[in-house]
Amino acid sequence: MEQATHELFEGENPMNMATDPSLTPFFHPKGIVIIGASHNPTKLGYGLARNLVRSGYKGAVHFVNPKGGTLFEQNIYPDVESVPEPVDLAVLLIPAPTVPQTLEACGQRGIHAAIVISGGFRETGAKGTALEEACLAIAQKHNMRILGPNCIGLLDTHLPLDTTFLPPPGPIPGEVAFISHSGAICAAVIDWVRGQGLGLSRLVSLGNQVDVSETDMIGPVADDPYTKVITMYLEGVSNGRQFVTEAARITPKKPVIALRVGRFESGQRAVASHTGALTGQENAFNAAFRRAGVLRAETTETMFDWARALAWCPSPKGPEVAVLTNAGGPGVTAADALEANGLNLAQLNPITKAALQELLPPAASIHNPVDMLASASPELYAQCLQILLDDKGVHSVMVVLPNPPMYTAGGVARAIIPVISTSEKPVIVALMGSRLIQEAAEHLQAARVPEYRFPERAASALSALTMQADIVNRPQEAPLTSTDVNQQAVINLLRQFKPADISETAITFLPQQNAINLISAYGLQTPPTELASTLEEAVQVAQKVGYPVVLKIASPDIIHKTEMEGVLLNLKNTDEVVQGFKTLIPRAQKTYPKAKIQGVHIQPMIPEGQEVILGVIQDKQFGPLVMFGSGGIEVEGIKDVAFALAPLTQRDVEYLLENTWAGKKLKGFRKLLPADRSAVVDALMRLAQLASDFPQIKEIEINPLRVLAEGSGAFALDVRAGLS
């Protein structure tokens, strides 16, 4: 496995991806001009020139500064027009107001890629925003791509190339790429990963993203054969669906880890519905990341803890972990940490136990966690590790290493490294301590073995390996769609609502019957409703519908039927229908003397069943997002809901049903009988398809969907639908 991945370093492109050719100059420039290069070492324009020259970049390097002179034994040209060929990438570090005209000069000069390091744009207010828009207009005119402004540039440690101004040392060459919305985070990350012995392959600072976005960059960065893991600091995404599509293409081949921040800014949506109240940006991001196969890290440290394991370890075949240590407490801590991270303690094979027993003192524990006791030598660590790795039921090993009282942790590290390096299973080391384990940490880092302080972080890293293995192994799935939907009916229905009817800022809810017709057109079941204008008709219709029935006053002018007691439930026979009709009509006439009374609507009484909520909402970043869970009045309190992007795949539907109590109990629970789970699957699929087909539907909420016994279907008893 390690062997196989090392071959990537030969420069072959395993992804077979076509990078947008307009972005090629950022990563494979033939010649670079630094506009704003300075020979004053206190200026960032000096740092920029220095880093590019020192990086070992093999193409042409040019400097521009109106003051002229020489820098690093090269002429400084007065302007971009004077720069000789080859040059296809410009790096600008000049005052913001001069950026547009300089970009114009670049465009005329035939340079079609620019990195604008300069700040002073959108982040400073309206003037800066105008400048940024001017830059974009120039770029579009010249088919030029712009990275930034207000960024720290990009670097590639393998090409090599460094267009940042950061003080040395830069990152060591490695296999982890970093794409960031924050330049300050880039600088911190370069320093942080260096401290962990982790190298970077490519680093991209996106800045204000006037043109090039995180979605544009993820593909070209993944294309890099040296990059084995992509890490991202995201404050949001510019085009959610495109991001998901791009990332989903990459993640089965290379892991993508994202740290998404900015939650506190998201605030609350207007509470127009339960779905609206419960669907926050966080849920949308999680649904998008799940669809895309992006691993979401909660902290910066976690992101790079995971990146190290993913860059350096083979993929585990499953979640069964063996723990090897020299004391009880560390073993218990490791076992807890594995459980907390969703991993299992492997059941060791009897052959494994026998082999351990032969080597270890009687008081040692040959059960997992394997406790070799404090006397364990480096050789014993290595031997027992090999035995554990040879057990077919063990998918990975965590070696837990407090400094041994009789030996050094460094000695243990040296002894186990050969075993780890030749294994096809991942081995991760939890070092417990600080200075006494420093030597061990350095040996392990040099051998590209992930080491963490304490078992908790090691377990988290192992879980990332397992999550990524699941992403690699999950089959590609097309969304579930149904052909027996009536798109034309929906088009006709929506056509009734002219733009004038619809507020641009707020949501406009459809009348109840329109909402019912909307979902019915896509094959969702609602209780059949028939109008009866007269007493005689009512009796006939009730007979046809089948008892028991529900009577509702029918009037376009009466919206709140329940409040006027305009609904009668569970009428069991002709007498009750007659009595009901004679009660409802006068009551309505009395309560709403001006209302036009059409008669009564008659529906069959839907039997008792399990009740769930189905919702779909257009998320600003990610488009239609489906919610499923426990419905009724209590949905907002219990928050037993899960989310997935529409349209839904089979895996999405299973996720929604298996990650909510509402979904789980459809299979039955104790005294609760199983309900028609497949009807719920069908309803979810159809609702998601409807929202995907008609993005102008801002949200639909079915609460409750009443799910009857197996084979008896599921009925939308109440539905709200809103347009915008």
Next chain:
Amino acid sequence: MEQATHELFEGENPMNMATDPSLTPFFHPKGIVIIGASHNPTKLGYGLARNLVRSGYKGAVHFVNPKGGTLFEQNIYPDVESVPEPVDLAVLLIPAPTVPQTLEACGQRGIHAAIVISGGFRETGAKGTALEEACLAIAQKHNMRILGPNCIGLLDTHLPLDTTFLPPPGPIPGEVAFISHSGAICAAVIDWVRGQGLGLSRLVSLGNQVDVSETDMIGPVADDPYTKVITMYLEGVSNGRQFVTEAARITPKKPVIALRVGRFESGQRAVASHTGALTGQENAFNAAFRRAGVLRAETTETMFDWARALAWCPSPKGPEVAVLTNAGGPGVTAADALEANGLNLAQLNPITKAALQELLPPAASIHNPVDMLASASPELYAQCLQILLDDKGVHSVMVVLPNPPMYTAGGVARAIIPVISTSEKPVIVALMGSRLIQEAAEHLQAARVPEYRFPERAASALSALTMQADIVNRPQEAPLTSTDVNQQAVINLLRQFKPADISETAITFLPQQNAINLISAYGLQTPPTELASTLEEAVQVAQKVGYPVVLKIASPDIIHKTEMEGVLLNLKNTDEVVQGFKTLIPRAQKTYPKAKIQGVHIQPMIPEGQEVILGVIQDKQFGPLVMFGSGGIEVEGIKDVAFALAPLTQRDVEYLLENTWAGKKLKGFRKLLPADRSAVVDALMRLAQLASDFPQIKEIEINPLRVLAEGSGAFALDVRAGLS
């Protein structure tokens, strides 16, 4: 505040606690004898002697080894009898089989405290367990206290005293104590905290706890005037209630942080009830820690992250945090991390904003998080920090410091330290990076300013300060108890169940009527039930009870009444009661021809209401534990439950009601009307009191308790009670 706490170092005891005098020799020995001292430097018995001599311990030091000789310029005595006065503490590092006779000799010699470092006891099997029991018997005979066996001893950096064999360097003197069930963790922790610039005051390795337990040691350790924070590695507690009592006495004065491990060992309880299924050891521990005011850390790193903040920072007055940084990304990350840790971004005062605006460039953000931009100098950091600290609405400050491009992080650290040291508000620094921020880390550590890598860990530490402030400020509360309970009725009821009836291993459930009588005796409301033997009686009783009523077949021989349709609900008048009686009796006679039919039980029909579950279970470690939450059939699926130790305080009850949806909605929610919350409070209190008064009641579960409208009470509709 810092000033005040420093005074503790003068040696005064602020806790006014009386340490169990039998434990005094462990921390204030007049003379120590090391039995098993060795002059062979490769032996642990040498390390032990070396550490004690080097520790600077000021009392008498004696060595015992049958081989005799000299060690560190002192005679080695052949046996403990030969050791001269003073000596009141023995440290044993000799083969396990010789430990009992040596303890006997110590006892006869008048030594009443022993630390048994030796392994080879309970942890090795039956023989070792027998040895351990022999040790305990000897200790009890001589009124001797034993720490260990199988431990690494204890140390006190201030006395000073070191009875461990760990290779130097030992911990630096400090304010954090560590009590541990694992010796290996002790060694790792000493090394770990040294790497963070954190000192230890006392360290106690508990080993197998044949005598002295974590509960015994927490008091004496807290008594130490140098100790400001107590950290604990716990694999369990030996006497849960005593631990809670001890810890609760300490935590309002000194923070106690516990890392509790061993969750994976706890397994699942037999599922005799919902309460049993839902109450795991984890919930019991969390309830106990909450009652005791113990802060629970999830990881080793977190425990010492918190300890540093608690040892070095003044207490915050509230949760409002200001963030000061030099870039956008770090500010966003900090804001997210604060939110994730339950803290708030402080709203800055207009005066604060004006002062910041005066100092900062126009593009800076003067809103919280305050972003001074990358150009911020060390002086600017210091000035802005002072401004934020002067804002009354700011309770604490997080300074976020990626290495500034134009200055050094070390320079910023030097500039802000004087501001932090003179502040009465906590300031915590999040350093972003590794090597470039190393100097800053060292300056801050030396100045006792907590610094963390990245804002996420800094926010967690700030949250610990806030949690501890809440513990300090929470009023002492007595448990809620009621005097109108009928203890004698319960005694009489329980007396009916002879030990022979009760399985020692399994739980024995009481007949339904006994269970009802049990809770009724403590004033919990159940629907009143009256027996009617004849049709005439049934009509009379129904009249008296008031319509609508419920009729249930009355027979000691028919347990599953519902299954034989032996319950009729909602009978509205005499006719329906007559009809009901005439239906039920023959039906029962037909279904159970041999059953003795007494007639019918008549109850009033309890109106609709909110339904909750109340449960109480005897936890093995912590005794009676109350569960409250959403009831009905779905309780195990939704897991909307919370736990508290019985008896309950007002704070416990509020916790149960405010941390469950079942509790929150009692106040009403949207269309749901408020229910009789005070009846639930009363029921919880009475149930907890019952379980506390009668520990032989293994569990009681009321599911559901139906809660009627405000002022109308709450009725236990179903109850199960089990004995053991």
